[in-house]
Structure formats: structure tokens, C-alpha cells
Amino acid sequence: MNKQDEIERVKRQELELALPAFDEAVAFAIGTAIRERALAEGLSLVVDLRTFDRQLFFAATPGTNLDNTEWVRRKINVVRRFQRSSYRMVLERGEEPLPPQNGVDPADYVIAGGGFPIRVPGAGIIGTLTISGLPGRSDHGVAVDALCDHLGKARADYALPEPAK
Template identity: 70%
Template sequence: MMTPQDDIALVKKQELDLVLTRFDEDVAFTLGGALRTRALAAGMSVVIDIRTWDRQMFFAATAGTSADNAEWVRRKINTVRRFQRASYRMVLERGEGPFSPQSGASSADFVIAGGGFPIRVAGAGIIGCVTVSGLPGRLDHGLVVDGLCEHLGVDAAAYALSAQ
């Protein structure tokens, strides 16, 4: 059985290993479409957002989502951008809930919840994020990781968090 420390180490490995060689509109569309297809096949109600820090490049919502999901996505994006790590890693390191007042990260604009994952491009670093909202945070995170693994042609089993 994996411990929280094991999960943190695995998420760090995901962040370092799941690196794109390039990122542009075509990559965003291909990755986003694959995530949407995966969600539809599993009957998941999710919102998917893929972006660089300055603009949205893909957005999709499946049946059963609401404006609340898009709001969660916005707050997860802000968290990934500010802390430069997966929002689920923030859950594992800090616990779910609001940031402390000392952090200066208002709950109106930031959230500690899984589903935001940094887009890292070789030679460029973190340039944006892939974000999913609609499932429990661990599953939102897993959907993104599975989609990135598929896109990169790597074995998703090597990066999968255990079921909890």
C-alpha cells in the first residue's frame, strides 16, 4: 500500500517525466480531444481546459457539468501557475481546503484540489497547464496523467496512483 509520501514522490516523478517536446494549438487540440474521448467513454462529467499562461487553447465540457466546474478549473490553474506544481501535489503536501491567510492565496482565486497539471516543454520549462474538474481530485489528476501518458506514448501504469 502506498503512503502519502510515496504518492508525493510519484506525482513529482510525473511532473518531471511527462514532458512535451513541443506545445502549440495542434498539440492542445489533440491532447484535449483525447481527454474528452476518454471522459465520454467512461461516462465522466468533466470540464477540460488546456492553456499557456497567456491564453486558453482548448476547452470542453461533457454532459452533467456546470459553471461551477469552470470556476474550479480557474482556481486550479491559478494554483498551478503560482506554485509551479500539480494541484494534486498541493493536496498531498498541504491537505485539501483553503490556503492559510498567511499565504496570500485567497480562496476566491486559488484552491487546493487535484486536477491541475503543469505543461512542461523540454528546453522551456512550465509554460501552462492541463486542468480537469468534475471528479474527485485524485481522479481528475489521474485523467490528466493518463492522457499525457497516452499522448507521449509511455506506459500509464508506471505513473498511476493506487486507488484509494
């Protein structure tokens, strides 16, 4: 799969992995499932689910630290400002800091995978599901897997292919 095909796959993920509703109960269900997976697989990660005005779920597994929480904050800012997953930004722009012309401070924005937009039909993008602790592509994959599981969709239909070695 070439880069443009990956971008199209991520756009499809963003559109089709919309939640029919998003509230505290949905955030708890998704966040808890991610935390349980992380513990079962020995993954060190932070998970955050929120609307843009309020955090609804947060968990950190062993091996994470304050840096992970800061990466989450910066990824959330990218999703909110650019209305797309932070991993799509990586694919479209690379992982270089945003140029000053964008009017953003690198201390507050990071181009790295793991921030995924929470979309609700009729409302648009209202928040984020954000993961930090793994390589960015894997952070993104954890978010996509969790949304697929929650929505009853096959992970394989939305997963990105394994990167070439």
C-alpha cells in the same frame, strides 16, 4: 504506498510527462482525446489546456456546470503560482484553504486535484492541463493518463495506486 511515496510519484509524473512542444495542435490532440474518453466512459468533466497567457482548448461534457469551470480557473492559479500539480498541493498541505500569509484569496485558488503543469524541456512550466468534474485524485489521474497516452508511455508506470478502502 504511503503519502510521501505518492508525493514522489507525483513529482516524477510532473518531471517525466513533459511535452517536447506545446501549441494549438498538441492542445487539441490531448484535449480531444480526454473529451472522447469522457464521452465513452460517461464522465462528466471539463477539460482546459492553456499556456499561462492563452486558452488553447476547452470542452465540457454533459453533467458539468459553471462550478466546474470555476474550479478549473482556481486550479490553474494554483499550478501557476506554486509550479506544481494541484494534487501534489493536496498531498503536501491537505485540502484546507491556503492561509492569508500566502497572499492568495480562496475565491481565486483551490487546493484540489486536477491541475497539472505543462512542462516543456528548455522552457519549464509554461501552462496547464486542468480537469474538473470528478473527485480530485481522479481528475489528476485523467490528466496523467492523457499525457501518458500522448507521449506513448505506459499508464501503469505513472498511475497512482487505488486508494485503500
